Amino acid sequence: MISYPDYLRLLPKTELHCHFVSTMQPARLLELADKNNVALASRDIDTLLDSDNLLDFLALFNAAHDVLVTGDDLAQLAYDGVRDAVAEGNLRYRETFINPQNFPGRSYADVVDPILDGLRAAEVDLGVGFGLVVAINRNLGASSATELVQTVIDNPRDGVFGIGQDDLSPDGTESPGAWVDAYALAGRHGLQRTAHVGETLAADPRGILVALDDLGCERIDHGYRSVDDPEVFARLLDSQVPITCTPHSTRVLSGWQFGPEHRIARMIAGGLNVTLSTDDAVFFRTDIGREYTDVLPAMGFGPDAAKQISLAGASAAWCEPGQRSRLEAAFRAEHLALDALLAGEPVEASPPG
Ligand SMILES: [Zn+2]
Numbered sequence: 001m002i003s004y005p006d007y008l009r010l011l012p013k014t015e016l017h018c019h020f021v022s023t024m025q026p027a028r029l030l031e032l033a034d035k036n037n038v039a040l041a042s043r044d045i046d047t048l049l050d051s052d053n054l055l056d057f058l059a060l061f062n063a064a065h066d067v068l069v070t071g072d073d074l075a076q077l078a079y080d081g082v083r084d085a086v087a088e089g090n091l092r093y094r095e096t097f098i099n100p101q102n103f104p105g106r107s108y109a110d111v112v113d114p115i116l117d118g119l120r121a122a123e124v125d126l127g128v129g130f131g132l133v134v135a136i137n138r139n140l141g142a143s144s145a146t147e148l149v150q151t152v153i154d155n156p157r158d159g160v161f162g163i164g165q166d167d168l169s170p171d172g173t174e175s176p177g178a179w180v181d182a183y184a185l186a187g188r189h190g191l192q193r194t195a196h197v198g199e200t201l202a203a204d205p206r207g208i209l210v211a212l213d214d215l216g217c218e219r220i221d222h223g224y225r226s227v228d229d230p231e232v233f234a235r236l237l238d239s240q241v242p243i244t245c246t247p248h249s250t251r252v253l254s255g256w257q258f259g260p261e262h263r264i265a266r267m268i269a270g271g272l273n274v275t276l277s278t279d280d281a282v283f284f285r286t287d288i289g290r291e292y293t294d295v296l297p298a299m300g301f302g303p304d305a306a307k308q309i310s311l312a313g314a315s316a317a318w319c320e321p322g323q324r325s326r327l328e329a330a331f332r333a334e335h336l337a338l339d340a341l342l343a344g345e346p347v348e349a350s351p352p353g
Pocket of ligand 1: 017117166196221279
């Protein structure tokens with residue numbers, strides 16, 4: 001018999017919204033900074049991680065790239081990030097955002113190939129499937145984004161599935177309309193597309209429609225502001241486009257507490273196709289297990305909703321269809337086994353109004 005929190009921790013999980021450097025444990029960040037002579041804002045981990053707004057967080061996020069100097073540093077982090085998430089929350093598949101432009105002076109191959117090596121090794125040892133999503137750095141502007149997409153097209157790699165985003169535009173906004181050319185180019189060359197839209201109260205809910213209609217996105221990252229615009233919400237409900245939600249990041253960056261009125265709770269209760277991820281696990285002091293254990297009970301969701309979210313994460317994966325079907329089947333089988341172990345039936349809360 002197991003408790004509901006253990007059940008949630010043991011549920012098989014995917015993660016479709018995870019920025020590569022944010023899987024680095026703080027001790028490793030300090031160790032690499034020493035090895036590679038990189039100055040950090042602080043040597044104290046608590047001070048380093050003490051960001052409560054997006055701009056502070058992004059300063060640390062960018063510094064974390066600087067400590068990763070050699071190919072071995074990249075491959076080791078790729079491997080360790082998977083191993084940690086298996087232990088923390090039964091991770092079975094992950095798509096990781098990586099932005100080669102955040103590693104100045106190094107080629108696309110210099111960055112992507114060692115990471116793919118590390119992920120392949122983790123797949124062999126731990127059975128965790130993987131893909132990379134190349135992230136446009138919104139701070140670098142539209143022509144840089146198009147250049148990056150062209151680089152992805154010119155350097156095809158097994159395991160690189162599509163494009164997404166990180167950072168913010170120089171004016172601190174999401175500016176989804178700025179990336180139309182880059183996304184059109186990606187679409188013409190068969191790359192999958194996702195975008196960070198509707199994340200904070202500063203974002204326009206209609207950016208979600210821009211991502212769907214003008215950028216051609218097959219997935220949406222964040223999307224919380226959909227709750228504030230009935231037309232946007234209805235569109236996500238009708239289309240069932242997968243949405244990668246990252247609960248702990250909303251608590252750190254927006255101060256939204258986990259309860260039935262949280263926007264993610266309202267998205268789940270309202271029938272949107274929600275998946276859960278960490279976004280920037282270490283910097284938001286979370287892990288893929290805690291995105292379920294800390295969040296779903298507090299929002300009032302029981303095992304049925306949890307299984308649905310777990311399976312939605314498998315169904316929204318961008319790997320080839322055969323691999324995706326195997327993942328879904330494995331998840332269903334594990335759900336049955338976990339249901340049998342669950343002690344008593346937790347009460348499924350009535351859907352939040
Ligand atoms: Zn993100």
